[in-house]
Amino acid sequence: MHNLMQDWPMLVGRIIDHAARFHPKRKLITRSVEGPIVESTWAKTRANSLRVSQALQKLGIGSGDVVGVMAWNTGRHMEVWFGVPGAGAALHTLNPRLFADQLVYVINHAEDKVLMIDHDLVPIIEAIWDRLTHVKHVVILTDADHMPDTSLPDVTCYEEWIAEGDGDFDWVKVDETNACGICYTSGTTGNPKGVVYTHRSNTLHAMASVQPDMLGLSSSDTIMPVVPLFHANGWSIGYAAPMVGARMVMPGRDMTPGALHEMLQIGRVSITAAVPTIWMLLLQHMEAEGLTLEALERVVIGGSSCPRAVIEKFQNNYDVQVLHAWGMTELSPLGTVCSFKPEVLEMESAARVDVQETTGHPPFTVDIKITDDAGQTLPWDNATQGRLWARGAAVVGRYLKADEHAADADGWFDTGDVSTIDENGYMRITDRSKDVIKSGGEWISSIELENVAVGHPDVAEAAAIGVPHEKWDERPILVIVPRPGATPEKQAILDLVGTRFAKWQVPDDVVFMDEIPHTATGKISKLNLRKILQDTGYKLPG
Ligand code: ADP
Numbered sequence: 138m139h140n141l142m143q144d145w146p147m148l149v150g151r152i153i154d155h156a157a158r159f160h161p162k163r164k165l166i167t168r169s170v171e172g173p174i175v176e177s178t179w180a181k182t183r184a185n186s187l188r189v190s191q192a193l194q195k196l197g198i199g200s201g202d203v204v205g206v207m208a209w210n211t212g213r214h215m216e217v218w219f220g221v222p223g224a225g226a227a228l229h230t231l232n233p234r235l236f237a238d239q240l241v242y243v244i245n246h247a248e249d250k251v252l253m254i255d256h257d258l259v260p261i262i263e264a265i266w267d268r269l270t271h272v273k274h275v276v277i278l279t280d281a282d283h284m285p286d287t288s289l290p291d292v293t294c295y296e297e298w299i300a301e302g303d304g305d306f307d308w309v310k311v312d313e314t315n316a317c318g319i320c321y322t323s324g325t326t327g328n329p330k331g332v333v334y335t336h337r338s339n340t341l342h343a344m345a346s347v348q349p350d351m352l353g354l355s356s357s358d359t360i361m362p363v364v365p366l367f368h369a370n371g372w373s374i375g376y377a378a379p380m381v382g383a384r385m386v387m388p389g390r391d392m393t394p395g396a397l398h399e400m401l402q403i404g405r406v407s408i409t410a411a412v413p414t415i416w417m418l419l420l421q422h423m424e425a426e427g428l429t430l431e432a433l434e435r436v437v438i439g440g441s442s443c444p445r446a447v448i449e450k451f452q453n454n455y456d457v458q459v460l461h462a463w464g465m466t467e468l469s470p471l472g473t474v475c476s477f478k479p480e481v482l483e484m485e486s487a488a489r490v491d492v493q494e495t496t497g498h499p500p501f502t503v504d505i506k507i508t509d510d511a512g513q514t515l516p517w518d519n520a521t522q523g524r525l526w527a528r529g530a531a532v533v534g535r536y537l538k539a540d541e542h543a544a545d546a547d548g549w550f551d552t553g554d555v556s557t558i559d560e561n562g563y564m565r566i567t568d569r570s571k572d573v574i575k576s577g578g579e580w581i582s583s584i585e586l587e588n589v590a591v592g593h594p595d596v597a598e599a600a601a602i603g604v605p606h607e608k609w610d611e612r613p614i615l616v617i618v619p620r621p622g623a624t625p626e627k628q629a630i631l632d633l634v635g636t637r638f639a640k641w642q643v644p645d646d647v648v649f650m651d652e653i654p655h656t657a658t659g660k661i662s663k664l665n666l667r668k669i670l671q672d673t674g675y676k677l678p679g
Contacts (some may be wrong), residue, residue: 152380207231250274445490
């Protein structure tokens, strides 16, 4: 009696079919790139996605082809999000903030044949056009009235292009293990690496991420992804929202705190997601302007460590629950989310916030472990730090065009992160393995130093790095960007750190800078920071 159930390949087209069939009128509200706030529905989004698939097929695009998309979070982007895999092709998300050389590299490496880009991003492609090796067509994601003047040859206007089709089309039938999307890692070391998601991995990953202990997403929610769809598979929200028929609010390209607050309010958003920096700026803005949040219930914070002050402010001042999450491009991206298990709900509220500084526990489909450098498994005692490994249904097996596997024979992928795990399975990222500060054979967590330092009221941003030291190997220093108008004192910051760290872990120095370098995904670039300190001849005191 083998396999008597139906053959039901997990193709992402089924997700938008479900949304259009059972939640047809649920809205997508967008601050359009052209300016005005516009509305669509799941039914209309599906209809236009089918037109995109149809139009791509007419261009000769199908299974095995790659379509690059460089666009802000909009309803139109969602049409393309399903239209490209619906044609059998893979959607390659492009980050407009990448340096030109990196963009050229990823577009050529993935062999993008078509580019679909927002009209304001055209100059970025114009500047690199001569270096693109495979691109044959460019579609501008706008209507006829907003088509820009461009030096690009033969550009197509999206709205006119899809209007030519009648949408009488079936999603191209591909195997569920066919490529569905491609997202490159940021390439802080060497060239970016391409992670190729399949229809199956994206579907399973979205099913895992909507669960109650993960995002807890339902048809009663309104979700606003502030995290761009081009960051790490858009944190899966582009699949998770239609899978449950949630309402969507799309912020477009305006990421200023005022604009985001406006969208949260007018869209009556119940759950939103982005990196900590976005929320620090929003909280500052709301405090300065005396603003409130009426509908927001949950905020997903990940991508880098979320400082305790941000968790406390959201929960205590605005009654918004923080869901601290850890993930990476290679994991599609969600690995763990910090929701409360019964063991945590029993705790006093301060102890619960301690737990929220961890990044939580994995859903079914993700497994994690920590080991020492020799590969020996380490205990889950909330104290022992080790290399963090992950495996699962939506974890990378091999990078695009790589000869080697990315995981070992048992499927374990070395995340490059360092963490502890507690007895309840809550995982705390303490560092990236290349950033951990090694002093006298002991490890000091740069992330924890930074989180304490940004708790100082005069500190806007903090980076802890190890500086070579003759006796101790490395000693930590803090690089601090003061809040505008503030002049924090070195000793006051070190005293604050001293309240949470042992004496030998307290940094040897504090260096003030107007600005700290960031990567294209908005994270602190310790590589560049180290270079700046080196170039300016920085020396440890004493
Ligand atoms: P990159 O930062 O290289 O562009 P990703 O966007 O995939 O790549 O980021 C993954 C990395 O971000 C993780 O390996 C981890 O170091 C870091 N990260 C993600 N979430 C968290 C978190 N909540 N706390 C600390 N670090 C995090």
